[in-house]
Amino acid sequence: MSKNKAIVIGAGIVGLAAARALAEKGFKVKVFERNEQAVGASVRNFGMVWPIGQPKGKLFDRAMRSRKIWLDICAKGKFWHHPNGSLHLLYHNDEMAVAEEFMMANHEERGCDIITAKQALQKSTIARADELKGALWSNTELIVESREIIGQLPAYLEEKYDISFKFGKAVTRVKTGKVFVDEKKYEADLIVVCSGADFETLYPETFAKSGITKCKLQMMRTEAMPKGNVGPSLCGGLTLTHYGAFADLKSLPALKKRYDKQWTEQVKWGIHVLVSQSPNMELTLGDSHEYGQVFDPFDKAAINQLVIDYLKTFTNLKAIPISQSWNGIYAKLPGKTEFIAEPEKGVHILNGLSGAGMTLSFGLAEEWAEGAV
Numbered sequence: 001m002s003k004n005k006a007i008v009i010g011a012g013i014v015g016l017a018a019a020r021a022l023a024e025k026g027f028k029v030k031v032f033e034r035n036e037q038a039v040g041a042s043v044r045n046f047g048m049v050w051p052i053g054q055p056k057g058k059l060f061d062r063a064m065r066s067r068k069i070w071l072d073i074c075a076k077g078k079f080w081h082h083p084n085g086s087l088h089l090l091y092h093n094d095e096m097a098v099a100e101e102f103m104m105a106n107h108e109e110r111g112c113d114i115i116t117a118k119q120a121l122q123k124s125t126i127a128r129a130d131e132l133k134g135a136l137w138s139n140t141e142l143i144v145e146s147r148e149i150i151g152q153l154p155a156y157l158e159e160k161y162d163i164s165f166k167f168g169k170a171v172t173r174v175k176t177g178k179v180f181v182d183e184k185k186y187e188a189d190l191i192v193v194c195s196g197a198d199f200e201t202l203y204p205e206t207f208a209k210s211g212i213t214k215c216k217l218q219m220m221r222t223e224a225m226p227k228g229n230v231g232p233s234l235c236g237g238l239t240l241t242h243y244g245a246f247a248d249l250k251s252l253p254a255l256k257k258r259y260d261k262q263w264t265e266q267v268k269w270g271i272h273v274l275v276s277q278s279p280n281m282e283l284t285l286g287d288s289h290e291y292g293q294v295f296d297p298f299d300k301a302a303i304n305q306l307v308i309d310y311l312k313t314f315t316n317l318k319a320i321p322i323s324q325s326w327n328g329i330y331a332k333l334p335g336k337t338e339f340i341a342e343p344e345k346g347v348h349i350l351n352g353l354s355g356a357g358m359t360l361s362f363g364l365a366e367e368w369a370e371g372a373v
């Protein structure tokens with residue numbers, strides 16, 4: 001019996017995860033990507049698989065399911081990855097209070113812990129020692145080098161699942177069972193649109209009605225760290241105000257109130273600072289959050305400076321030689337963790353994973369292919 005056919009549009013992480021999940025389900029899958037290689041949000045991020053940011057229950061489970069898939073793929077494909085865990089470095093009592101409340105509610109499920117300043121400094125060579133009270137340590141975080149692995153995954157998926165990739169092919173129209181590329185028609189039983197922050201080309205009315213929006217983030221990369229491996233991925237207290245995992249904690253509003261006063265500009269630009277390390281020992285730094293349908297294409301030096309100012313509060317880095325800066329844009333459906341729609345029969349949209357696409361896509365795609373979301 002011949003296999004059912006599926007077409008996936010977009011070779012960012014969401015398209016790759018959807019293609020893999022459908023191939024696992026027995027579909028013969030073809031992927032169309034309009035660029036010669038994916039250059040969207042999926043290659044512009046920190047490469048952080050970050051379960052610690054997801055609330056316990058469905059989303060944390062999804063993140064851990066994704067993590068397992070990443071580890072399996074990285075092992076089989078021999079792709080660089082670093083399961084280095086994460087440290088939220090805490091310098092104030094109100095930050096400790098949030099971390100402790102989080103830990104009480106999450107310790108068993110997550111394998112996270114509050115560690116002493118001394119233990120944190122043993123794990124990280126770049127954590128600032130001065131006034132460090134302790135840290136929230138979690139061993140579930142993982143880094144991949146997204147700018148490499150997103151380009152490498154198509155060959156891996158082709159080899160393992162016989163998925164075929166067509167790069168440099170923009171899909172201009174979709175109808176039930178049909179996809180149009182360069183006026184040529186391709187047929188499939190199932191079509192999945194994973195077009196990231198392009199809401200304008202395919203199903204613009206569906207995107208417009210959904211309330212989905214875009215978010216622009218500014219990022220930087222340093223030169224290689226002279227002392228090599230710096231340890232776990234790092235962040236400071238501002239990150240406690242950013243992720244859903246901490247959102248319902250009773251101690252959070254007081255912390256936010258202090259930050260609103262003390263870090264007004266960082267709060268205004270949606271800045272919280274994360275640090276991951278590349279295989280070449282450079283540090284990836286960011287980020288800011290600006291929301292809208294269209295953005296100033298030019299990055300603001302002042303935003304990068306605000307990121308560096310805050311970075312200096314939790315690292316001992318004196319010189320921070322920046323070798324690259326860029327921005328990335330992701331899709332976000334306010335109040336939701338993904339946007340899934342079926343604008344016409346047999347055509348599905350998978351999108352809106354906002355700042356957690358590297359963390360959640362593989363798990364979400366499997367759940368979706370199983371009909372669970």
Ligand SMILES: Cc1cc2nc3c(=O)[nH]c(=O)nc-3n(C[C@H](O)[C@H](O)[C@H](O)COP(=O)(O)OP(=O)(O)OC[C@H]3O[C@@H](n4cnc5c(N)ncnc54)[C@H](O)[C@@H]3O)c2cc1C
Nearest residue numbers: 010012014034040041042045048171196328356357358359
């Ligand atoms: C700066 C930044 C940092 C981030 N950091 C992290 C992180 O550390 N961890 C984490 O979990 N998440 C992170 N994220 C979020 C994550 O990167 C996104 O959620 C994810 O990359 C979205 O993937 P996507 O496939 O939907 O979009 P994209 O990567 O943008 O891919 C969409 C693809 O579809 C293609 N396409 C669109 N329309 C068509 C068409 N008509 N025909 C053919 N092809 C088409 C595009 O060319 C593009 O390649 C970050 C995001 C940004 C921007």
